[in-house]
Each structure stands twice: as C-alpha cells, then as structure tokens.
Amino acid sequence: MRLKNLPLKKKQHLSFGIVLLLMTIASIFSIYRMSVIKDALDDVTSNWMKRANTISTLNLNCAELRIKQLQHVYTFDETDIKTLEYEIINLIDQINNNIDEYEKLKKKSIKKELYTKSEKKIYSDFNDAWESYQDYSLDFFLLSRNNQKQEAVQLLNNEAQKTYNELSNSLLALVGLSNSNSIDAAKEAEKVFKRTRSFTITISIITIIISILFAGFITERIMNPITQLEIAAGAVGRGDFDIQIDIDSKDELGRLLKAFKKMAVSLKEVNNRNEQQAFQLIAKQNELQFKNNQLKEKTESLETQKKEIEAKNLEIENTMHQLKEAQNQLIQSEKMASLGQLTAGIAHEINNPVNFVLSSINPLKIDLEEIIILLEKYQTVIQNKNLFSTFEEVEEFKKEIDYDYLISEIHSLLKGIEEGGRRTSEIVKGLRNFSRLDEEEKKLANIHDGIESTLLMLRNQYKNRIEIIKEYGNVPEFPCYPGKLNQVFMNVLSNAIQAIPDKGEIKITTFLQEETAVIKIIDSGTGISEQDKQKIFEPFFTTKDVGKGTGLGLSISYGIIKDHNGDVEVTSVPDNGTEFIIKLPINK
Amino acid sequence: MIKKSIYIVSLVFLCVSIQAQVAVIANKSVPVNQLKKSDLIDIYSGEVRYWSNGDPIYVFDLETEIEIRDEFYNLIGRSSTRMKSIWMKKLLLGEGDPPKEFSSQELLINKIASTKGAIGFVAVNKVTNEVKVIKILQ
Numbered sequence: 160m161r162l163k164n165l166p167l168k169k170k171q172h173l174s175f176g177i178v179l180l181l182m183t184i185a186s187i188f189s190i191y192r193m194s195v196i197k198d199a200l201d202d203v204t205s206n207w208m209k210r211a212n213t214i215s216t217l218n219l220n221c222a223e224l225r226i227k228q229l230q231h232v233y234t235f236d237e238t239d240i241k242t243l244e245y246e247i248i249n250l251i252d253q254i255n256n257n258i259d260e261y262e263k264l265k266k267k268s269i270k271k272e273l274y275t276k277s278e279k280k281i282y283s284d285f286n287d288a289w290e291s292y293q294d295y296s297l298d299f300f301l302l303s304r305n306n307q308k309q310e311a312v313q314l315l316n317n318e319a320q321k322t323y324n325e326l327s328n329s330l331l332a333l334v335g336l337s338n339s340n341s342i343d344a345a346k347e348a349e350k351v352f353k354r355t356r357s358f359t360i361t362i363s364i365i366t367i368i369i370s371i372l373f374a375g376f377i378t379e380r381i382m383n384p385i386t387q388l389e390i391a392a393g394a395v396g397r398g399d400f401d402i403q404i405d406i407d408s409k410d411e412l413g414r415l416l417k418a419f420k421k422m423a424v425s426l427k428e429v430n431n432r433n434e435q436q437a438f439q440l441i442a443k444q445n446e447l448q449f450k451n452n453q454l455k456e457k458t459e460s461l462e463t464q465k466k467e468i469e470a471k472n473l474e475i476e477n478t479m480h481q482l483k484e485a486q487n488q489l490i491q492s493e494k495m496a497s498l499g500q501l502t503a504g505i506a507h508e509i510n511n512p513v514n515f516v517l518s519s520i521n522p523l524k525i526d527l528e529e530i531i532i533l534l535e536k537y538q539t540v541i542q543n544k545n546l547f548s549t550f551e552e553v554e555e556f557k558k559e560i561d562y563d564y565l566i567s568e569i570h571s572l573l574k575g576i577e578e579g580g581r582r583t584s585e586i587v588k589g590l591r592n593f594s595r596l597d598e599e600e601k602k603l604a605n606i607h608d609g610i611e612s613t614l615l616m617l618r619n620q621y622k623n624r625i626e627i628i629k630e631y632g633n634v635p636e637f638p639c640y641p642g643k644l645n646q647v648f649m650n651v652l653s654n655a656i657q658a659i660p661d662k663g664e665i666k667i668t669t670f671l672q673e674e675t676a677v678i679k680i681i682d683s684g685t686g687i688s689e690q691d692k693q694k695i696f697e698p699f700f701t702t703k704d705v706g707k708g709t710g711l712g713l714s715i716s717y718g719i720i721k722d723h724n725g726d727v728e729v730t731s732v733p734d735n736g737t738e739f740i741i742k743l744p745i746n747k
Numbered sequence: 748m749i750k751k752s753i754y755i756v757s758l759v760f761l762c763v764s765i766q767a768q769v770a771v772i773a774n775k776s777v778p779v780n781q782l783k784k785s786d787l788i789d790i791y792s793g794e795v796r797y798w799s800n801g802d803p804i805y806v807f808d809l810e811t812e813i814e815i816r817d818e819f820y821n822l823i824g825r826s827s828t829r830m831k832s833i834w835m836k837k838l839l840l841g842e843g844d845p846p847k848e849f850s851s852q853e854l855l856i857n858k859i860a861s862t863k864g865a866i867g868f869v870a871v872n873k874v875t876n877e878v879k880v881i882k883i884l885q
C-alpha cells in the first residue's frame with residue numbers, strides 16, 4: 160500500500176512512531192554513556208584515590224617510625240624509652256593496617272584490571288624495602304637493648320638510612336602513580352562525557368528536523384485535500400455546482416472529496432428544479448406581503464384610537480372623583496355652617512338670661528342672709544322682753560310654716576339655682592367652642608380642650624351610663640383647625656356612645672409619638688363587622704335606621720384628618736368594641 | 748631444537764617447584780612427630796615457647812636464602828614481613844627475642860641437630876638424617 164493511501168490515523172502513528180524511536184535511541188545511548196562516565200569516575204574515587212590516600216598515610220607512618228627510632232637511640236631515661244617503645248608499637252600496628260587496607264584495594268583493582276604492572280613492581284620494591292627495614296629495626300632494638308648505642312646509631316644512620324630512602328621513594332612513586340592515574344581516569348571520563356553530549360545533541364537536532372519534515376509532510380497531505388474541499392464548498396455556496404476536484408488519495412479526505420463531488424452534482428439538479436418553483440413562490444409571497452402591510456397599518460391606527468379612548472376614560476374618572484370630593488366638602492361645610500350659626504345663635508340667646516340668673520343669685524343670697532339676721536334679732540327681742548303672748552300669732556305662724564326648715568330649704572334652693580346657672584353657662588361655652596366655623600387659617604390649639612368640649616356636648620347621651628376614662632399624655636398645642644377636629648371627635652365619640660347599648664366605658668388615650676399626636680378612642684360597644692369596616696369612611700354609608708343618620712360623619716372626619724396630613728385607623732372585634740386611632744402630625 | 752628447549756625450560760620449572768617444598772625439621776629430642784600449620788604459626792610468632800615435655804623451644808630462621816624463608820612463611824599463612832613486625836612488638840614489649848637466624852641451610856641443620864628442643868625449616872632436598880622431619884609444607 161502506498162503511503163498517500165494510508166488512513167490519516169496511520170500516517171500520524173507512523174510519523175510519531177519514527178520520532179519516538181529516534182528519541183528513545185538518543186535517550187538510551189545517553190543513559191548508557193552516562194553510566195560509563197559514572198564508572199570511570201567511580202574508578203577514580205574508589206580505586207586510585209583511595210590507594211593514593213592509603214599510601215600517603217603509610218608513608219607518613221614510616222617517617223614517624225624512623226623519627227621515633229632516632230629519638231629512641233638518643234634517649235637515656237628509662238620511662239621515656241618505654242613511652243617511645245609503646246609509640247613505636249602503635250606505629251607498627253598502624254603501618255600493618257595501612258598495608259592490609261592497601262592489599263584489599265589492590266585485590267579489588269586487580270579484579271577491575273585497574274592495577275598496572277608498574278604499580279605492582281613499585282609495590283613489590285616497597286615490600287622488600289619494608290622487610291629489610293624491619294630486619295634493621297629488629298637488629299637496632301637488640302643493639303639498643305644491649306646498650307651498644309654506638310653500633311645502633313651506626314646501623315640506623317647507614318644501612319637502615321639507605322633502606323628507608325628506598326622505602327620512602329617507593330611510596331612516593333606509588334602516590335605519584337595513583338595521582339596521575341586518577342587524573343587520567345578523570346580526563347577519560349570527561350572525554351566520554353563530551354563525546355556523549357555532542358552525540359546526544361546531534362541526535363536531538365536530527366530528531367527535531369525529522370519531526371518538522373514529518374509535520375510538514377503530514378500537513379501537506381491533509382491540507383491539500385482540505386484546501387480543495389474548501390474551494391469547492393465555497394463554489395457550491397455561491398451556487399456554482401460545476402466544481403473541479405483533483406485528488407487521487409484514497410484516505411478519508413480523498414473519499415470525502417469524492418462524496419462531496421457527487422453531492423455537488425445532485426445538488427445542481429435539485430437546485431434547477433427548485434429555482435422554478437421558487438420564482439412562483441416569490442410572486443405569491445410578494446402579494447401576501449403587500450396585504451399583510453395593509454392589515455398592519457389598520458391595526459396600528461385602531462390601536463392608537465383605543466389608547467386615546469383609554470386615556471380619556473381615565474381623565475373622566477379622575478374628574479369624577481374630584482367632583483365627588485368637592486361635593487362632599489360642599490355638603491359638609493354647608494351643614495356645618497348652618498349648624499354653627501344655629502348653635503352660635505342659641506348660645507348667645509341662652510347666655511343672656513343665664514347671666515341674669517347667675518348675677519342675681521349672689522346679691523339675693525346676701526339679701527336673704529340679712530333678712531334672716533333681722534328675723535333672729537326679732538326673736539331675741541321677743542325672748543328677752545317676754546313678749547311671747549304678744550307674738551303668739553307670729554309664733555304660731557312660724558310653727559305653721561316650719562321656719563327652720565324654710566330657712567334650710569331656701570339655702571338649698573339657692574344652691575340648686577346657682578348650680579343650674581353655672582352648668583348652663585358651661586354648656587354655652589362649650590357650644591361656642593365647638594362651633595368655631597369662622598376658622599380660615601390654622602390656630603394653635605390644644606386637642607384636650609377640644610375633646611373636653613365635645614364630651615360636654617355629648618354629656619346627656621352618656622351620663623350615668625358610660626364611664627369615660629381619660630389618659631391624656633403630654634401633647635403640646637399645635638397649629639390645626641380646632642373646630643374641624645372637634646367635629647371629628649364629635650363623630651367618633653357619638654358613634655362610640657351609640658355603639659354601647661347599655662352600660663360600658665370609653666377610654667380616651669392621647670400621647671406624642673415622635674412628631675405625631677396620637678388619639679386612641681376605645682369603646683366597649685358592639686363593634687363593627689369586617690364587611691362594614693371596609694365602608695365606614697365612604698360617604699352615605701350608615702348602619703342606622705333611615706332618617707337617623709346621614710352616613711356622612713366618618714367620611715367628613717376622614718376628609719378633615721387628611722386635611723391635617725393625618726391618618727385614621729380602625730380595628731374592631733364584633734361584640735367586643737372598636738378602637739379608633741387618629742394620628743395628626745404636629746409640625747404642619 | 749625448539750622442542751628440546753621447551754623440554755629443558757619445563758624441567759627447570761619442575762626443579763624449582765620441587766625445591767619450593769619446605770621441610771619443617773626438629774632436633775630428635777623433640778617430643779612431637781607431627782605439627783599443624785597453626786602450631787607452626789604459634790611457635791614462630793613466639794606464642795608457644797615450650798614443648799609438651801617442658802623443654803624450651805629454640806626457634807631458628809634463615810638469614811639468607813630468602814626464597815626458602817619466604818616460601819616457608821607463605822606456606823604457613825604469615826608473610827615474613829608481618830612476622831618481623833610481630834617480633835618487633837614482642838621485642839619492644841620484652842616478650843621474647845626473634846628467632847635466631849643462620850646464613851645457610853647446612854649451618855641451620857647442624858645447629859638443630861646439636862640443639863635440644865630446636866626447630867627450623869629447610870628445602871626438602873637438604874634434609875639429613877641428623878634431624879627429624881615434622882612436616883612437609885607444600
């Protein structure tokens with residue numbers, strides 16, 4: 160099978176496989192070479208250098224031994240000699256250890272074939288020299304012990320000296336050899352390393368080049384058909400179905416291109432057929448479009464008209480609402496105006512006669528007192544002068560009319576008249592207070608005064624029947640329409656009174672909450688049903704019998720409270736009572 | 748010609764190898780007839796200084812003819828160099844003197860024959876009737 164006919168996947172696998180193979184070869188080679196370098200370096204550290212090290216120590220110990228021997232011969236103190244001898248024994252032990260160590264290393268090196276002939280030769284020289292030197296040393300110690308100092312010194316300085324020089328030279332040569340071998344091994348390792356590095360770099364470069372070539376080749380193989388396909392697709396997209404595809408590859412893309420060519424041909428046929436139908440369709444569509452547009456225009460104009468009508472409707476509704484409110488206010492003010500005038504007139508008319516009564520009572524009281532004193536004086540005279548017989552008739556009449564009782568009755572009658580006059584005067588004052596209808600502007604007023612005068616007006620309806628509990632808080636005077644507020648209290652309180660059929664109580668609480676005066680009026684009456692509660696502020700809504708209520712009271716009150724920017728809330732539990740909460744902001 | 752020379756060379760080697768056999772010899776008064784290598788080491792390093800019958804052991808060594816001496820020490824498993832260091836220690840510690848050394852094998856044999864409790868070594872072919880052979884080291 161030819162390369163260009165292979166499937167794309169296989170093409171990719173093949174190229175990546177080759178690249179991978181090359182990389183693997185390079186890596187394995189590098190790793191192998193690295194191990195070679197490592198071995199070379201190991202040789203240096205574990206063989207040559209160790210040996211050199213051991214020999215150096217050996218050399219040092221030998222030199223020390225010779226020095227001790229020299230000291231030994233020139234020392235005469237027994238203890239010093241003993242010390243020296245122990246030191247010498249130690250040195251010999253150390254030298255033996257060094258030699259053992261060297262022998263061990265030697266064995267290893269021989270195994271690795273790192274032990275050269277020249278080293279072997281020098282070591283054997285050393286061994287001979289060391290044996291001879293030990294012979295001399297033995298002789299030396301024997302002489303020394305036999306006190307043949309002269310001979311001992313001679314031995315040490317002549318033959319032993321020569322042997323020691325040989326020994327020392329051999330050791331130095333060994334050290335030198337080991338050192339030079341170490342350097343050689345290191346050089347070798349470096350050489351191998353450099354070779355490896357250049358080889359690895361070369362292989363890497365080759366791999367990269369091959370990768371690039373492969374990538375280019377693969378891309379070309381894939382891109383050529385794709386480019387053709389793109390051109391052909393573009394042509395088909397523009398409606399040109401006579402496409403030229405020139406490809407003989409048999410991979411996936413080759414097959415795709417062929418399939419595309421077939422598709423283009425069949426598309427061409429379908430397209431021709433469709434074109435004719437399309438023309439007809441377009442004509443019909445245009446017609447439809449035209450009609451559609453007409454319809455749309457009509458719908459739009461209808462929509463506009465509808466919106467206009469809606470706007471007008473809203474306007475009319477608003478106007479109606481305003482009209483209703485105005486009407487209500489008109490009814491209210493007219494009612495109040497006539498009521499106010501009436502009450503003002505009555506108040507004036509009553510005030511005059513009551514004034515007569517009140518102003519007459521006091522002088523009358525004084526006069527009566529004086530008359531009573533006069534009568535008592537008469538009595539005294541009658542007693543003193545014993546004129547009882549003369550005034551028998553008077554005494555009898557006195558008894559007849561029960562004089563003492565008469566006097567006390569006069570007193571109590573006068574008290575009653577005074578009380579009646581005072582109360583009438585209060586009522587009149589309350590009426591006046593209540594009917595302040597001339598108010599056009601707000602005035603500073605105390606709501607407690609208003610509540611009090613209202614209660615006074617209603618006294619007849621609740622006295623002896625309902626207990627009024629007042630809990631007035633510290634509410635200051637504030638600008639308001641006092642008459643109108645009185646009307647509100649009147650409506651609410653009279654409703655409360657009427658809601659209590661028999662005995663009960665009404666609790667009036669006032670207090671200041673932030674900048675708002677709150678008036679709570681709670682009655683223990685029949686309460687309002689949930690249904691009625693929704694409507695109580697509507698004009699002409701009443702639960703009373705026809706002719707007994709106008710149904711305007713609370714709606715007017717509502718209007719008044721709103722005029723004060725205030726609010727009113729009602730909570731009620733049927734058969735348990737009603738609570739009115741009136742809130743009036745005091746700063747406006 | 749070549750064949751002949753090879754023959755001669757191999758014969759020479761054979762002779763050397765025969766010579767390399769070392770005989771351990773002793774004075775006839777010595778109460779033992781057999782010794783192990785370890786016994787020889789003990790005797791030559793001065794660890795054992797008396798025979799089983801209480802006679803002192805006189806240890807003899809060669810001063811010259813180094814091949815035989817080296818061979819002997821190698822065969823008993825201690826190099827002559829190491830033996831010297833052992834003796835040096837003993838000497839310095841006062842634990843005895845190193846073996847007496849003689850300049851030739853003949854001299855050594857005579858001395859052993861004439862010294863009661865003496866022990867030494869020579870090449871096998873040098874052994875005479877004057878001494879008794881305790882061990883042949885190979």
